[in-house]
């Protein structure tokens with residue numbers, strides 16, 4: 001299937017396929033993704049100690065795939081921490097990520113770039129938020145110079161305490177005061193935190209830089225309660241032309257760190273080929289339907 005007639009290109013998260021950085025495993029994941037029609041693979045927590053930039057580049061070229069890198073900061077390297085030393089370590093982590101993304105030639109660097117990924121024990125402090133605003137502004141300068149698009153993922157309250165809603169994200173970007181960083185929205189998180197996913201997408205407007213499609217329980221698309229027609233119609237309303245990436249997680253495929261941080265305890269599917277193939281067709285048909293509804297088909 002080709003999606004060349006659509007306003008968006010589609011990606012898939014690597015954890016649908018594998019939690020390993022083994023070259024043969026990645027090769028298989030890239031091959032499967034491309035065969036289905038995906039044009040981008042999202043790799044979480046890229047670590048040059050696990051796979052070299054050269055090897056990754058070679059695999060991407062071989063399968064004609066683009067790549068996005070997403071990450072969250074760590075408790076001891078968190079730019080939203082009021083402790084300047086901990087905040088500084090978070091900034092170094094972001095600087096290293098920007099360099100790696102430049103070398104790989106990614107489509108974007110996304111995720112929870114503004115805080116640790118996990119359940120915070122209390123609300124953020126004004127001091128901590130200011131540290132994050134200032135650090136993101138400095139990192140945005142570096143990302144812009146390196147031509148690495150940078151997007152901040154808004155996630156639910158159990159995965160950060162700083163940016164849980166689109167409006168918080170927009171206010172944060174206003175305070176950063178830099179045109180380079182954009183918002184990264186995700187239906188799974190929006191389902192928890194927004195009153196209406198479509199309205200939130202429309203408020204993000206041209207500051208939306210990346211979009212994740214996930215079901216409310218991160219299982220097969222369409223099997224849960226999310227109103228995807230509402231989400232895709234809103235993407236058409238704002239004429240979003242960026243990447244749309246499918247995310248789904250199951251205890252069937254585990255990445256030790258990430259799976260624990262985002263609480264993947266259950267087996268939501270076993271056949272990842274059927275899952276990804278269905279997701280691709282589901283997203284294409286949702287985009288096509290949204291184009292018909294908006295009279296742009």
Ligand code: MN
Nearest residue numbers: 153186212247
């Ligand atoms: Mn996401």
